[in-house]
Structure formats: C-alpha cells, structure tokens
Amino acid sequence: MNDLYPLKFAPLFKDKIWGGQKVKTQFGLDFSPLPNCGEVWALSGYPGNESIVTNGFLKGNNLNELIEVYMEDLLGDQIFEQFGEEFPLLIKLLDSNDWLSIQVHPDDELAATRHQGRGKTEMWYVIDAEPGAELISGFKHTVSKEEYLAHVEKGNLTEILNYEKAKAGDVFFVPAGRVHALGPGLFIAEIQQSSDHTYRISDYNRLDPKGQPRELHTELALDALDFEYRSDIRTEYEEEKDFTVPLVESPFFQTNLLHFGTSIDKDYADLDSFVILFAVQGKMTVVHEKGSETLKAGEAMLIPASMKRIKLVPETESKLLEVYIP
Secondary structure: OOOOOOEEEOOEEEOOOOOEOHHHHOOOOOOOOOOOEOEEEEEOOOOOOOOEEOOOOOOOOEHHHHHHHHOHHHHOHHHHHHHOOOOOEEEEEEEEOOOOOEEEOOOHHHHHHHHOOOOOOEEEEEEEEOOOOEEEEEEOOOOOHHHHHHHHHHOOHHHHEEEEEOOOOOEEEEOOOOOEEEOOOEEEEEEEEOOOOOEEEEOOOOEOOOOOEOOOOHHHHHHHOOOOOOOOOEOOOOOOOOOEEEEEEOOOOEEEEEEEOOOEEEEOOOOOOOEEEEEEEOEEEEEEOOEEEEEEOOOEEEEOOOOOEEEEEEOOOEEEEEEEOO
C-alpha cells in the first residue's frame, strides 16, 4: 500500500438565500453556475457530501473511501476507535450577505435520540467583516422557557438576544444549545462537528424560491436551547506572528491560529490525530518527506495521523487554522 500524503479536496458549493459573492471575489473560487454561494464545504465526510481528493495517486477517491482503507493511519488510533469510518469534523466557509435564520443545534445526546446522529458544536473565525457587521450569540440575560416562548409568539424574539459587533480576526465559540445567527457582511471560517442538524427558530418571514415560508422548528428547539446568560461569547486571544496560538480547546476539536511570514516546522509526534490545515490568507507550500503540496486561501488540507513532520513555507504572508481532535 502506498504511503499517505497531505490530501487536498474539491470544494462543495452551496447556494443559500442569504449567500453572497465573497468566495469568488476574495478567494477566487468559481461556484458557477450557482447565483451565489453561502457555504463552501471545504472538507466533509458528511453522507451525501463527501469531499473528493484532487491531488496525488488517491485523486478521485472520496474521504470516506480513504477511511475504509487507511483507518487509524488516516484518523489516528483514538479517533478511529471512537468514530469508526465516520469523519468527525466539517470545515466550511460562510458568506452572509443577509441575516441567517436564528437557530440552535442539538448536542450529542439529543441528536442521538432524535436523529441517530451527532450534535453540532461549532466555532467561527472572522476572515473579513464589513463595517458595523454583527451577529447573534446567546441571550442578553437568562430567560425562562415561558419568557422565551412569549417573545417567539409576539414576534419580538430579537429583544432578548445578545448582539455582538464582529471584525476580522474575531473568534466566537458556539456550543450546541446556544441560539445564534450571522448578520450581513461577514465572511467566516467555520469549524464544526460533522452534523447538519439545525433547528430554525425565526427566519424574518422570508420566502423560499417557491414563494413558501421556510420551515420553523419551534418545538424541536425547546429541548435544545440553553436559556442561561453566558459571558464567554467572544474568545479572547493574543495573535503572535510566527507562533502557534491556541484559539479554541473543546472536547470536539482544538483550533489554533498560525500567522506567519517565515517557514515553520510542525512536529505532530505527540498527537494521535489527523490535522486539518485551513488556509484563510495567503499561499504556502507544505513540505513533507515525500514531496510538497501548495495550499492557498480557501483550501483545506488533511494531514494524515501517520505523518508526524511537515514544514510550512509561505509564498506570501499567510494565515491558517490548524485543527485536530485533542
């Protein structure tokens, strides 16, 4: 069996009622013939949306096929033991040209009961934000279920939601159960559990392309929602150039930021996990013992668990998110 190497994948483009043009104008990704692109699934093993390899001798295979063959060598021993042939993370770009629906995601326990699937904890890294851009995350104060339902019925739910201004470089951790929505003018990198379970609470009375109101999940959302006020909405960190800076540490994923203008050696000898490199700025070469691969803004690369050393060589000043399972 040939040795594994850093894997690149074809993006999956999703048109959304709230989508825009930034993946084309900022990252040069061509989503034609879609009229807009709200989401790019840069790395996915989600059923029906499996990423396809674009480089090397495994070109044309999808991610789940590789897991069947390479198992622990690709994922890591502990991860293959826990998840089997299910890839545990989903990596996206989001371009919100309008408000996304106000929504909440179930946790693992609720998702297993209702959907025989995984919950959805996620994080956002703001790549770019137009002046005044904002988002919703959590409640502005602790509310009761009764108070919440009264606001939903009256159509003034936004009065009890927490709004946050957002700018480039901001990080927001969104655990399952937290009500949230992105506002217009945000270009986001999203790291999440591999799940597509979303309970839509409010959608501003928008109509779908067929002229019908989009489905709401008011009752389903009740058991998922965390009604408590939380103060940890925005993740604080100090960016330091040419160093690995931790952003989010959770049971579901660890995400670090690398902002670098010189070569960086990475040693994963102590890590029992695959590593995802998600470029959000610039262009670089990923050098490994068998050769090298290029990586540019908007692309995700999967470093197999069996590969322990790489070198990142920037062609221009670059930023990437480094993601793995702790």
